[in-house]
Amino acid sequence: MSRIGKNPITIPQGVTITLGEQVVEVKGKLGTLTQDFSEVSLEINDGELVVSPSNDTKSASAKHGLYRSLISNMVTGVSEGFSEQLELVGVGYRASNQGQKLDLALGFSHNIVFEIAPEVKVETVSEKGKNPVIKLSSHDKQLLGHVAAKIRSFRRPEPYKGKGIKFVGEQIRRKAGKSA
Numbered sequence: 001m002s003r004i005g006k007n008p009i010t011i012p013q014g015v016t017i018t019l020g021e022q023v024v025e026v027k028g029k030l031g032t033l034t035q036d037f038s039e040v041s042l043e044i045n046d047g048e049l050v051v052s053p054s055n056d057t058k059s060a061s062a063k064h065g066l067y068r069s070l071i072s073n074m075v076t077g078v079s080e081g082f083s084e085q086l087e088l089v090g091v092g093y094r095a096s097n098q099g100q101k102l103d104l105a106l107g108f109s110h111n112i113v114f115e116i117a118p119e120v121k122v123e124t125v126s127e128k129g130k131n132p133v134i135k136l137s138s139h140d141k142q143l144l145g146h147v148a149a150k151i152r153s154f155r156r157p158e159p160y161k162g163k164g165i166k167f168v169g170e171q172i173r174r175k176a177g178k179s180a
Contacts, residue, residue: 051064077138096126102114
């Protein structure tokens with residue numbers, strides 16, 4: 001049995017959870033999220049949501065902690081939200097946005113124009129003397145992580161100089177260059 005799955009999910013003020021046949025819907029001030037589930041049962045007791053496996057199979061035991069984490073992230077997302085920050089390290093690397101279109105200058109022959117999903121809010125910060133920063137925020141943790149990973153994949157940080165797109169606070173494993 002999953003240790004993570006045993007922990008109940010506390011439901012904060014202003015969040016409503018609707019349980020369907022095989023779907024759970026979470027509503028809050030930041031939006032609404034839905035998740036399909038199988039092989040687990042959900043119960044609401046005294047402002048807490050309890051996830052338990054519906055049978056003793058290996059598959060149900062494996063999904064127990066997974067669905068508890070997914071639903072917990074949904075509750076946190078609709079009440080508080082999630083955010084990610086990406087930093088562009090390199091000479092001439094720039095980022096700007098017009099609405100949901102992110103324009104990236106990453107040393108290629110042409111700029112990369114990336115259309116971001118409407119659920120994700122994007123903001124770019126460029127200060128003189130500092131690396132440009134892309135700030136992403138959303139109520140959906142899965143979508144936010146997917147968008148951040150896609151942006152990072154345009155120019156991954158390389159190990160010699162550390163140039164590329166990295167998460168703020170991420171440590172890049174550096175390699176020594178040529179030794180003469």
